[in-house]
Amino acid sequence: AQKVTQAQTEISVVEKEDVTLDCVYETRDTTYYLFWYKQPPSGELVFLIRRNSFDEQNEISGRYSWNFQKSTSSFNFTITASQVVDSAVYFCALSMGYSTLTFGKGTMLLVSP
Amino acid sequence: GAGVSQSPRYKVAKRGQDVALRCDPISGHVSLFWYQQALGQGPEFLTYFQNEAQLDKSGLPSDRFFAERPEGSVSTLKIQRTQQEDSAVYLCASSLAPGQPNEKLFFGSGTQLSVL
Numbered sequence: 486a487q488k489v490t491q492a493q494t495e496i497s498v499v500e501k502e503d504v505t506l507d508c509v510y511e512t513r514d515t516t517y518y519l520f521w522y523k524q525p526p527s528g529e530l531v532f533l534i535r536r537n538s539f540d541e542q543n544e545i546s547g548r549y550s551w552n553f554q555k556s557t558s559s560f561n562f563t564i565t566a567s568q569v570v571d572s573a574v575y576f577c578a579l580s581m582g583y584s585t586l587t588f589g590k591g592t593m594l595l596v597s598p
Numbered sequence: 599g600a601g602v603s604q605s606p607r608y609k610v611a612k613r614g615q616d617v618a619l620r621c622d623p624i625s626g627h628v629s630l631f632w633y634q635q636a637l638g639q640g641p642e643f644l645t646y647f648q649n650e651a652q653l654d655k656s657g658l659p660s661d662r663f664f665a666e667r668p669e670g671s672v673s674t675l676k677i678q679r680t681q682q683e684d685s686a687v688y689l690c691a692s693s694l695a696p697g698q699p700n701e702k703l704f705f706g707s708g709t710q711l712s713v714l
Contacts, residue, residue, distance in 0.1 A: 529601075530641070530705040585654070586643065586703065588640030590638070591638075591639075
């Protein structure tokens with residue numbers, strides 16, 4: 486069975502601080518995909534990134550970066566110079582087979598001015 | 599609109615009532631998923647359609663839950679004899695291709711169901 490753990494329930498930062506959201510996953514499959522989604526107060530989950538299990542190269546997209554380490558089964562997400570608009574719940578998710586996603590419980594990020 | 603549309607946005611039901619939740623996916627999207635999100639939790643898979651075929655309903659919590667997508671576009675999730683534990687946000691998602699593990703899903707804003 487697969488499992489995603491997001492140990493941080495809630496994180497509060499002040500604008501312009503850097504913040505890292507942790508994600509640890511469990512799976513016996515060798516081929517899998519990892520995702521991060523953002524859920525703003527409107528409720529709609531917004532896709533941020535997808536990474537397959539064979540590609541451990543870290544990725545940067547603007548203020549966002551992701552660190553994938555198979556050795557520790559982690560896929561952490563860092564926001565640099567956080568902004569108030571980054572306030573949301575962030576979900577890490579795992580997928581095998583057809584694209585049914587197994588989500589973590591989410592981390593609520595509060596960025597104050 | 600261009601996104602996944604769900605209605606109603608909010609639904610209040612008395613325990614024992616039947617409810618029907620609608621999902622209008624992005625036009626042309628083959629795959630459609632229903633997820634249930636309890637308060638403070640991540641979404642949990644309920645069921646998956648590829649066009650009109652329901653290929654996986656392993657996540658439906660009981661036989662009171664029923665989903666259909668008769669013409670391969672709009673889908674309805676029906677809950678019979680609602681119970682308080684059914685209170686949650688029901689999210690619909692669609693994707694363009696037949697289910698692939700790397701597919702990006704597009705989610706609707708959900709229907710928040712409250713059973714009193």
